[in-house]
Amino acid sequence: MKKEKKLQPNIYPKQYEKYIKIREGTEVFLRPMKHTDDELWVDLYNSLSSLSKYYRFFTTRPSPPTPEMIENYVHIDYVNNFALVALVTDDGRERMIGVARYVLDPPPDSAEIAITVADDWQLRGLGTKLLLQLLQIMISRKVKSVHGDIFLENRKMMQLMHESGFKLINKEDSSGIRHFELQL
Numbered sequence: 001m002k003k004e005k006k007l008q009p010n011i012y013p014k015q016y017e018k019y020i021k022i023r024e025g026t027e028v029f030l031r032p033m034k035h036t037d038d039e040l041w042v043d044l045y046n047s048l049s050s051l052s053k054y055y056r057f058f059t060t061r062p063s064p065p066t067p068e069m070i071e072n073y074v075h076i077d078y079v080n081n082f083a084l085v086a087l088v089t090d091d092g093r094e095r096m097i098g099v100a101r102y103v104l105d106p107p108p109d110s111a112e113i114a115i116t117v118a119d120d121w122q123l124r125g126l127g128t129k130l131l132l133q134l135l136q137i138m139i140s141r142k143v144k145s146v147h148g149d150i151f152l153e154n155r156k157m158m159q160l161m162h163e164s165g166f167k168l169i170n171k172e173d174s175s176g177i178r179h180f181e182l183q184l
Contacts, residue, residue: 010077016084016137023125026088030133033076033083033099040085040096041074049119055154056116058177073099080104084134086117086126097121100130102138102146109144115157127160135164139184146184152176 017031033041045053045065054060065073076083086098097118102111113134117127138146146166150157153176161168161180169179 013078016133018133020129020133022129026124028097028126028129029087030084030130031087032078033074033085033101035075037085037096038070038074040087040094041099042070044096044099044116044118045069045073047118047120048116052116052119055151055157056114058149058151073101076101080107082134082137084130084137086121086130098126098130100127100134102134102143104143105147109142111138111143111146113146113148115160122156127156128164131160131164135182135184144184146182147180149177149179152178 012034013032017029020028020030022028042065046063048056050060053063073083081101081103083099083101085096088095088097098116098121100113100115102113104110105112113131115127115130115134117130135146150161152158158168158178164182166180166182169181
């Protein structure tokens with residue numbers, strides 16, 4: 001019987017690094033977030049429009065982000081919380097242009113996901129590529145179900161979830177939020 005390899009927290013999973021091409025042919029590097037990505041993540045966060053921040057964080061958040069936010073979003077353990085980042089080189093400098101993450105909820109086989117794409121990189125297929133890569137990682141890690149919430153007015157994300165096979169649950173609340181689920 002083959003012994004299953006147990007995931008170790010805080011060991012960088014290099015096997016998830018890969019280059020992809022998005023819609024217009026731009027090459028993007030996908031890799032797990034590193035603990036040294038604070039500045040890249042802060043730059044991405046600060047580049048987001050107020051509306052993008054509201055759609056992603058469900059509230060208006062401070063700019064610049066607080067040290068607690070940076071800690072929560074960048075310093076992950078690769079097991080209970082995992083983030084895949086999209087990077088490009090822009091004017092000779094590395095730039096984070098997207099993040100797809102999951103948090104086990106409840107562990108070990110259900111997870112909440114969230115995706116953020118820089119405003120100037122939206123509508124190029126990057127969100128779809130991030131989502132599909134994240135789902136592949138989750139399947140390999142035996143996560144069985146995925147869920148999250150979206151504002152109904154967030155048409156881009158609603159379309160992505162619909163086209164990716166997620167089931168949208170009709171439990172609208174007064175905030176205009178729709179829940180989505182997918183069985184893997």
